[in-house]
Amino acid sequence: MTSTDKPASRYRWLICALLFLAIGINYIDRQMIGILKPTLQKDLGWTEVSYANIVFWFQLAYAIGFVTFGRAIDLLGVRIGYAVAFVVWTIASIAHGFAHTVTQFALARFSLGLGESGAFPASLKAVSEWFPQKERAQAVGLFNAGTALGPIVTPLLVPAVTLAFGWRAAFIATGLITLLWLVAWLLVYRSPEQHPKISASELAYIQDGRSEEVAVRTPWRRLLQRREAWAYAVGKFLTDPVWWLYLFWLPDFLHKRHGLDLKSFGPPLIAIYLVADVGSILGGWSSSRQMKAGRSANAARKWTLLACALAVTPIVLVQFIDNLWGAVAIIALAAAAHQAWSANLMTLPSDLFPRQSVASVIGLGGAAGAIGGMLMTTFNGRVLEALGSYQPIFMVAGGAYLVALLLIHLLTPRLRPVRAEDLTP
Numbered sequence: 001m002t003s004t005d006k007p008a009s010r011y012r013w014l015i016c017a018l019l020f021l022a023i024g025i026n027y028i029d030r031q032m033i034g035i036l037k038p039t040l041q042k043d044l045g046w047t048e049v050s051y052a053n054i055v056f057w058f059q060l061a062y063a064i065g066f067v068t069f070g071r072a073i074d075l076l077g078v079r080i081g082y083a084v085a086f087v088v089w090t091i092a093s094i095a096h097g098f099a100h101t102v103t104q105f106a107l108a109r110f111s112l113g114l115g116e117s118g119a120f121p122a123s124l125k126a127v128s129e130w131f132p133q134k135e136r137a138q139a140v141g142l143f144n145a146g147t148a149l150g151p152i153v154t155p156l157l158v159p160a161v162t163l164a165f166g167w168r169a170a171f172i173a174t175g176l177i178t179l180l181w182l183v184a185w186l187l188v189y190r191s192p193e194q195h196p197k198i199s200a201s202e203l204a205y206i207q208d209g210r211s212e213e214v215a216v217r218t219p220w221r222r223l224l225q226r227r228e229a230w231a232y233a234v235g236k237f238l239t240d241p242v243w244w245l246y247l248f249w250l251p252d253f254l255h256k257r258h259g260l261d262l263k264s265f266g267p268p269l270i271a272i273y274l275v276a277d278v279g280s281i282l283g284g285w286s287s288s289r290q291m292k293a294g295r296s297a298n299a300a301r302k303w304t305l306l307a308c309a310l311a312v313t314p315i316v317l318v319q320f321i322d323n324l325w326g327a328v329a330i331i332a333l334a335a336a337a338h339q340a341w342s343a344n345l346m347t348l349p350s351d352l353f354p355r356q357s358v359a360s361v362i363g364l365g366g367a368a369g370a371i372g373g374m375l376m377t378t379f380n381g382r383v384l385e386a387l388g389s390y391q392p393i394f395m396v397a398g399g400a401y402l403v404a405l406l407l408i409h410l411l412t413p414r415l416r417p418v419r420a421e422d423l424t425p
Contacts, residue, residue: 011197012130012139012206018185019123019143022086025178026119027150027247028157029093029112030058032174033105034248035158035269036167038255039262043167050102052381055248058109059373065117066366073118073359078126079189081359085118086182094175097168113370120346120366121359128350128358130192132208134291136350137301141284141343148276148339151247155269159262218357218423228352228418229361231411233368235345238404240369241376242312242397243338246272249380250331253390258324268328275332276339283308283340287347297351298415301344302405308344309401311337316398319391334397341401353418 033040033054040046046054073081092111099105123143131139161170192198192206223229254260254268283304290300315334321327349361376396383392 011195011202012192015126015130015189016139016142018181018188019126020146020149021181022082022185023119023123023143023146024149024153025146025181026089026116027147028154028174028178029089029150030116031151031154031247032093032158032170033096033109034251035154035262035265036162036170037248037252039162039167044100044102046102048385049381052377054102054105054109055244055377056374057106058113059244059370059377061110061113062117063367063370063374065114066121066363066370069114069118069121069363071360071363073121073125073363074356077191078122078129079186079191081118082122082126082189083182083186085115085122086185087115088118089115090175090179090182091115094172097171097175117363117366117370121362124346124349124362125355125359126189128355130206132206133297133351135288137284137291137344137347138288139284140346141280141282141288141340144284144339144343144346145277145280147243147342148273148280148335151273152270152277155251155266159266162262218360220360222423223357223360223364226418226423227411228348228415229364231408232345232348232352232361232365234407234411235348235404236365236369237372238400238407239338239341239345240366241373242334242400243342244373244376245380245393245397246331246335246338248377249390249393254324256388257319257390258327260324268324271328272332272335276335279336280339280343282336284343284347286340287344296415301347301351301415302409304344305341305401305405305408308337308341309405312341312401313398316395318394319389337401348412348415351415351417352412354423357418357423 037051041051069081069085072084076084089112092108092115095108095111096105099108124140127136127139127143157174158170161173165173190196192203198206250272251260251265251269254265260268287297287300287304290303291297312334314330318327318330321330346362349358349365353361376393379396380393383389
């Protein structure tokens with residue numbers, strides 16, 4: 001079978017749909033505290049610094065968990081590794097409904113961060129197993145759209161449950177309902193080589209262009225010596241914190257700058273994340289289409305990243321926009337550009353590293369992104385406590401992507417794949 005032949009089946013897209021739903025659930029559980037921030041501050045007496053500290057503990061656990069889950073998923077495999085991560089974060093999400101103090105919330109967020117850190121290493125490793133290189137950015141863009149699906153569902157679901165039954169019920173109910181995904185995952189997922197639903201033609205299509213790899217564990221020392229791993233980590237360190245900003249502080253910005261509350265957050269947030277979903281899909285589609293047309297991975301990825309970095313920059317003006325929907329338009333453009341950026345950035349580990357190392361590299365990058373998020377969280381809390389203005393925060397967000405792309409290009413000017421033998425002990 002040649003690379004231009006069509007596969008007999010498309011079962012791999014069902015796997016992508018499950019990944020999309022899991023990321024959506026992940027972000028529902030993650031964003032609930034952002035939607036409920038004004039309510040929780042009023043009910044529990046939190047300061048801006050208290051809230052920032054709670055978010056900080058989530059991101060610390062996320063950094064730790066990304067490294068440990070990335071390695072665990074390489075060792076356990078995607079099916080079991082993802083199931084373990086899902087169970088951990090769901091139990092932690094439910095535990096929020098029983099918390100009363102800042103310390104208890106911090107413990108619940110820490111546990112949530114540990115579990116949720118497994119989602120992206122598992123999802124990206126699944127894509128590397130189920131998709132040929134020319135379709136990976138498209139697949140990543142599709143499942144990564146779940147990062148905007150969650151924030152679309154959350155402002156519809158959480159306020160309704162909170163207003164009817166209280167904020168504690170919102171945490172408990174969503175955790176219990178989403179356990180249905182775990183059942184579907186365990187029933188459906190296997191590696192393509194072992195899956196009874198996969199035809200020989202689809203398996204050949206998935207494996208097209210894949211070199212034979214020696215399935216050995218890659219030492220951390222070897223990964224940390226590679227500029228390619230640092231390029232991915234630097235990109236995540238500088239740009240992941242901007243998405244954290246939207247998730248954890250955007251409802252508060254709309255509350256303080258435009259007077260929105262639990263009843264009126266819905267339409268603006270839904271509009272922002274719908275546009276972000278489109279950005280995620282188009283960003284992955286763009287570079288995949290360029291590669292199918294004959295452009296190199298280096299050119300396709302980097303030109304798309306540059307377009308995304310430029311599209312983010314108007315966010316520096318949003319603090320000065322008095323019209324709500326004008327501000328929403330600028331934020332939506334920046335959120336869509338971030339998602340398109342992420343869809344391409346997250347393909348770099350599978351572009352550059354052998355399959356047995358992909359989840360570990362993703363874990364390294366995710367940890368770097370979480371550390372960057374911790375630093376920005378601390379910055380956000382102190383700026384808001386001292387100045388009450390988001391302007392310095394949005395200035396950082398607007399310039400982060402151009403700096404990240406410059407460093408990525410300096411570290412990996414050609415995006416050449418690392419050979420498996422170069423990573424062996």
